[in-house]
Amino acid sequence: IGADAFSKCSNLTSINIGAGIQEASWLPVNVTEITISISKDNPYLETDSKAIFAKANRELSVSIYISAETTYDIPSTVDDLSVTSIGESAFRSRSSLTSITIPKSITSIGESAFSGCSGLLSITIPDSVISIGSHAFYNCSSLAEIVIPDGLTMINGNTFYNCTALVKVTIPNNVTSIGMQAFYECSSLISVNIGSGVTNIGENAFSGCSGLLSITIPDSVKSIGRQGFMGCSNLSSLSIGKGLTSIDYDAFANCKKLTKINITDLEAWCKLDVGSYATNNPLYYAHKLYLNDELITNLIIPNGVTSVRMAFAYCNSITSITIPDSVTSIGKKAFEGCISLTSVVIK
DSSP states (O other), rough: OOOTTTTTTTOOOOOEEEEEEEOOSSSSSSGSSSSEETTOOOSEEEOOOEEEEEETTTTEEEEOOOOSSEEEEEESEEEEEEEEEEEETTTTTOOTOEEOOOOOOEEEOOOOTTTTTOOOOOOOOOOOEEEEEEETTTHHHHHOOOOOOTTTOEEEETTTTTOHHHHHHOTTTTOOOOOOTTTTTTTTTTTTEOTTOOOEOOOOTTTTTTTTOOOOOTTTOOOOOOTTTTTTTTEEEEEETTTTTEEEETTTTTTOOOEEESSSOOHHHTTTTTOOOOSTTTHHHHHOOETTTTTEEEEOOOOOOOOETTTTTTTOHHHHHHHHETOEEEETTTTTTTTOOOEEEEO
16 A cells, blocks of 8 residues: 555545555545554554554564654553564654553664654653664654663764754763754753764764753864864864864854864864864864863974864963974964964974
8 A cells, every 4th residue: 555545535534444454554644533454354554542553573663653642651561472563653743642662672763753842841762772764853853851872873964953942961971973954953952961972973963952051072183073072152162082083174163252262182183174164163163262171372382293274273261372493384374263373493
């Protein structure tokens, strides 16, 4: 049965699913207003009267939520079969849902599983979950808190897009990548703890998170993608670990309240690639660079550094620079906007 086969059948009140029907994605969007029954001879689908489950290899996946109830505890078993996953779009646009509990039998949550659940206030995700699909919590605009499971290794693109009520996020150490637009426009987000396993922060990952006041980028992070923190308009303090090698275009664009960039390794900062535009460098707004919380005024480039690009552009705190003989090239606009600079020594 094709998608939307019974779309806009506004007077439809009941559907009986026969023995041969293998999946339920064709059910209409107003399914909570319709009485659903499944033939007892159907070997492909199960139900607990609140949701329909797809059966495969004696395991069940939540296929579609059919109840009008505002809270739901997903069962761990139905008819002695284990419920191991939540399928694609299973709860999509169920705006009346306020609370979901996921059992420890679940290992994966599909794409757009809870997309558009604008009334969802809380959800418990166990550590058994190792995969969460893209757009899984897209536009869950009432969700104020979520615990990301320790078993997760990647936060996919758009996972928490426009979760405007989300206040706090802790990203566990097993996560290695934060995908494109993962937390886009999470405007109430004031606290983000990035785990020590993250190596990449994707394009627009935290763009529009206007509530963020400070952020610490751990040593494990090697790259920050294009517009990664663009529009974090209240971000005032940024700590950057020694592993960062590149900041992409406009990663901190319009972060106009930045006043402090703190680093832990000067040599690593010298080697940082911020591209060809000075505005890619967060110092364009902050102007002050700190090494282990001490303001850098007399900059001594560490011996061994071979080139200096734009890592220090617009750093107003620098008054003098000493460049060792290991440096063989100084890039275009390397010290542009360093208006307090009065002395340069090139050895």
